[in-house]
Structure formats: structure tokens, C-alpha cells
Amino acid sequence: MCTSIVEIVAAEGMAKREDEWFPLTHAVVAYDHARHAVLADVITLDFINQELPPGARAGVELTLETAKALHAALAKAIAEAEVEEAERAEGIAQARRAAKVVKLAAA
Amino acid sequence: MTYRGMTVEEIKINGDKGTPISAYVARPSGPGPFPGVVLVHHLPAWSEWYCEQTRKFAHHGYIAICANLYERNGQGNPDDVGAKVRAEGGVPDAQVIGDTEAAVKWMRAQPGLNGKVGLFGSCSGGRHAFLYACNKKDVDACVELWGGRVVMGKEELNAKTPVSPIELTKDLSCPLLGIFGNEDRAPSPEQVNQHEAELKKHGKAHEFYRYDGAGHGIFYYHRPLYRVEQALDGWNKVFAFLGKHLAK
Numbered sequence: 001m002c003t004s005i006v007e008i009v010a011a012e013g014m015a016k017r018e019d020e021w022f023p024l025t026h027a028v029v030a031y032d033h034a035r036h037a038v039l040a041d042v043i044t045l046d047f048i049n050q051e052l053p054p055g056a057r058a059g060v061e062l063t064l065e066t067a068k069a070l071h072a073a074l075a076k077a078i079a080e081a082e083v084e085e086a087e088r089a090e091g092i093a094q095a096r097r098a099a100k101v102v103k104l105a106a107a
Numbered sequence: 108m109t110y111r112g113m114t115v116e117e118i119k120i121n122g123d124k125g126t127p128i129s130a131y132v133a134r135p136s137g138p139g140p141f142p143g144v145v146l147v148h149h150l151p152a153w154s155e156w157y158c159e160q161t162r163k164f165a166h167h168g169y170i171a172i173c174a175n176l177y178e179r180n181g182q183g184n185p186d187d188v189g190a191k192v193r194a195e196g197g198v199p200d201a202q203v204i205g206d207t208e209a210a211v212k213w214m215r216a217q218p219g220l221n222g223k224v225g226l227f228g229s230c231s232g233g234r235h236a237f238l239y240a241c242n243k244k245d246v247d248a249c250v251e252l253w254g255g256r257v258v259m260g261k262e263e264l265n266a267k268t269p270v271s272p273i274e275l276t277k278d279l280s281c282p283l284l285g286i287f288g289n290e291d292r293a294p295s296p297e298q299v300n301q302h303e304a305e306l307k308k309h310g311k312a313h314e315f316y317r318y319d320g321a322g323h324g325i326f327y328y329h330r331p332l333y334r335v336e337q338a339l340d341g342w343n344k345v346f347a348f349l350g351k352h353l354a355k
Contacts, residue, residue, distance in 0.1 A: 003255065003292070003293045004293075030193060033330070035186050035189075040322060041323075046190045053182065055187050057187045057190050
């Protein structure tokens, strides 16, 4: 790579190549020369499994504008997901408290 | 003189630490003697473009070899192999030097070689070609095309790339040809200035050509980076430089 703009994070999840899904070990974000997009430099996202052959890869090349829009969309979805997760956690806690009250009453 | 007839094959050589690696070889027809060129590929891996350029050198009368520097990272589409290498933080500089040394040794053992060997690399391969020529004394000329990260900040150094190549300029062992685009950011014009200033400081023979209207990857005809006028002139510079330094 000629630029030094590369970020590598451990990843848990699955990615798809053709009709096959594979488990992930890493996600890589880079800003470097496009290999396929008819553009000069691009944000590349690669979802890979380092334990599998190189073909275990879901990759995209995005314009900077697309990457920014994706970044904003991810941030919005994650924020909303965290609210849901918090509500779910609170719901579970409430249910547990209620179950404890019922159990105590029965005793 | 051009050589339309050539033989092309894929061979195995013993790379760094004796690990077998693949190499693409093109040899012009005829008894020679021919000069040799060792091609050092870029991050897009041991790609079709590098195989094409290996044949281009044979067409121009050079025995040429391009070793697969990513052999250890797996087999497959070069794009995927390159992505895997990037995900692993690149390949160690020392390993690339070891693999390239194996290609140079293979070249020097070829019957029909005129005794002269040059290096050719672009992008990360340009950086690695320069790095090799600073670490070893067995090549006679080096072509560095838009090598990024020849100038590295301390924060960029790590176990795989422990030394900024520019720091080794004093050890450069052969004449250097550099071709760069003034719109490039990796290397930026400022970094090319530093690169050239260091060469001058140490009295190293070099020719730098810096093109306006061009950025990175000037020769990559399959990419929007391609600049036809600069590429045609740049190739002329490459063959003039190698013709001068690899003639016997």
C-alpha cells in the first residue's frame, strides 16, 4: 500500500461471497488506489477471515462521499440499536424484579 | 531492438529463508547476451499487469523475472491476496528483500545474461526496489516508480517496516531512476523533494522525472490514473536508463 491510511479491527459476524457465507475475523478500512472502481483513490472496506484462503473476502470500493453517507447511516443505526438494547435490558430487569416479587409473595 | 519471440514460464525459486515461492519468467528468443530485470510487484499483488510488464521487458531484450512476494499469504485472485496482505499489515520488508535477493540470484545464474541486473518496481514495489538497492550490492540499476512511503514518519514504523527507506540513502548501491506524478499524495511532491535532496546529499547517481498532470500509477493503462503522454515518455526514460546502465 502506498498510503498509510489503513485501519484494521477484529470483527465478529458473517459475510457473503457469491452464495456462500463465511465467518469474519477482521474488517479493514483503507484509503488507497482503487482496483476496480473507475476512480483514483477510494475508501475500501474488506470483511475477511484471516484463517481462510484469500477468497474469503467481501470487499467494496467507495467514493469518499459514499463512505461519509455510510458512516452517518451506521452511526444513526447504531445509536438507535443502542436505545433498543437499553430498553430490552431494562425490560428484562423489570421482568426479573416482577418475578422476584411474585416469588416472594408466593412464599 | 525488439524480440517478438520469447519463452514464458512459471517457476519456483527459494525465497527468503529458503521458502519456495513462485516466479513469472520471460526470456527473449536467441542466445543473448541479454541484461536482466527483476520486477518487484505492488500491493495489487502478483497481478496480470506485472506479468505483462515482465513480458514487455523480454520484448525489449531483457531476461525478466517477477517473484510472487505474497506467496505465503495464500493463493487466489490477486485482488483478494492483496486485500489479505493489507489486512495483515503488509509483508515484512526483510522478507521482501530476501525474496528479491532470490530472484536476483536466479537471474545471475542464467546462461545468456550479460552480467547486468536491474530492478523495477512501482508503488509499494518502487519502495521495495529502492529499499533493496540500499540493502544489497548485487544490482546495477534501480527503477522506482512513484514509490509511496519511502519517506515514513516515526509513527508509521513497526516490526514489519522498521526503517524509513530514505534513512538508508547513503547505502544506495546503484544508479536510481525515479518517476513521479506531481498530483500524487503518496508520495507527495514534498516527499519526492526530500527523497531527491537526500540522494544529492550523499552524491548518489539518480535521474528523477516529475510529471505535471499526473498523479499516482501513471503507467496503469487499466486504471483512471493512466496518463498516456506521461506514460509513453516515462517508458522511454525507463528503457534509456536501463539501456545505459545494463549494457555490457
